Amino acid sequence: MKLFMFRISILLALISLFSFSSSGSPRFDTVSDTLKDTMKETVKATVVFVSPFAAANDRCFKCHGQDKYTYTNETIGREIKDIMCSERIIRKKEFYSSNHKSFGCTDCHSEEYTKFPHAGTLRMEQKYICLDCHGGDAKFAKYHFEEIDSEYRKSTHFKMENDGFSCWKCHNPHTYKISVRNATNLKETIEYDNSICLNCHSDYSRFQLLSDKAEIDLIKEHDWLPNQASHFANVRCIECHTKINNNIPVSHQIRPKAEAVRLCNECHSQNSILMASLYKFESKVQRRDGFFNGIILNASYVIGANRNEYLNLISLGIFLVVLIIIGVHIVFRIRNKSKTIKEK
């Protein structure tokens, strides 16, 4: 018996130890989903996008695609090497993997830019905003850009519009790509989305271009958050820092610091807000029978949100049975005691 117990405990210990490892992502897919994802990735890797404007765009990338550029100064009659202003650098590879990859540079910028040196007046060129193309267009109606705009206008970021804040500060038109809606690897999506916030919020030189506030130590500010690193890797900043709007794909109303989510149960509960934010696009597919908010299990595990209804029922059943047995035992003891007293 001792040997049997020993074997059982070793087996159970091995199972629990087996789950300790440091690599890989905790996905929880069905075979067909995995196959689909693999196929998607293979197709992506083998099909290289070729822009119909590649040749024309290359004329711009020649200088704007790198840190240094060379041009011939006709006034002094020699070749000059110069440093490209960082704000004007557009990496070709990033552009051709962005949402706007199918555009030519002059679709959005003036044709005049094809001439070099560029005319000084071009600096006054009015830049497009998202709504110029995406607003009032039936093709984009399902994304509700107008509502995104109205949410942005209520956002704390909008207060800095006069200081130079715009859609582009987060959604660089040359590099931005849709992430969470088409996510195949949620961890990478989270990292990508958070990097958009950290671009300014963890880089004071960029932050102070738009704000006079003192430098914020994000790690210190989030000291109250248990398992900070795990939270940062598994949820997006916007989960806590935006107000959820179910009509738009991603919430755009950034709330002031004082209104950010601080209550653990907003996420760690059966009606977790993560289902209306991070897992919004997948939440319609409720895999994992028995688990509440089962879709979260595909990439993560959230204490309190991923209760298992079967385990709940079984444990409640066992608990009640134990209480009944104890209750019956007590009744018998009382009866037995009174019988003994009577006999005496």
Add this chain to the structure above:
Amino acid sequence: MYLYPKWIRIWHVINALVFLILIVTGLSMQYTDKENATYVVGFAKAVRMHNFAALILVINYIFFVCGNFLSKNGSYYRISRKNFMPDLIRQYKFYSSGMFKGEKHPFPVTEERKFNPLQKITYVLALYVAVPLLIISGIGLLLPEITITTIFGISGLILTDILHITMGFFLSIFMIIHIYTCTLGHKPTSLFRGIITGYHVSEDE
């Protein structure tokens, strides 16, 4: 009969208090919702208290295991294969019917035998199987970055958590039964007295 040395009593009282805290805070983490966010202790406080209590539990458990190795207390937990099932059945029959018929305890407490067969198997399962699994899975949840990957297509964190809450649940059930069976002594309070004073009072005394 002096049966519970001071170190056992100290370990026991710490274990009991810490377990109560772990049960309450564990339930708070697992079952509080937005609507009852401060139910019992609330999630944020529960996390901190649970982690701290768990640390004490681990230290206390190491103290217990070392104590058992170094003293004769460990021998009380040794299960003999001889008559294992018949002895268990005898003890079960005593609890379920014999004690109501005025039968004598089949395995009275002596200095050589502190636990009856049913107690022994339950204590061994609880202290040498469930608690280690609870601690290992707890470390896995405390440091999720070291846990994980998929195990046969299932997330390691889910398995770790299910193992943790299952062990926690069984130990909670154990605690309820343990407290109840402690009322089955010579008098309903005598076994509780014993673990406080160290002296066991049996029917013959």
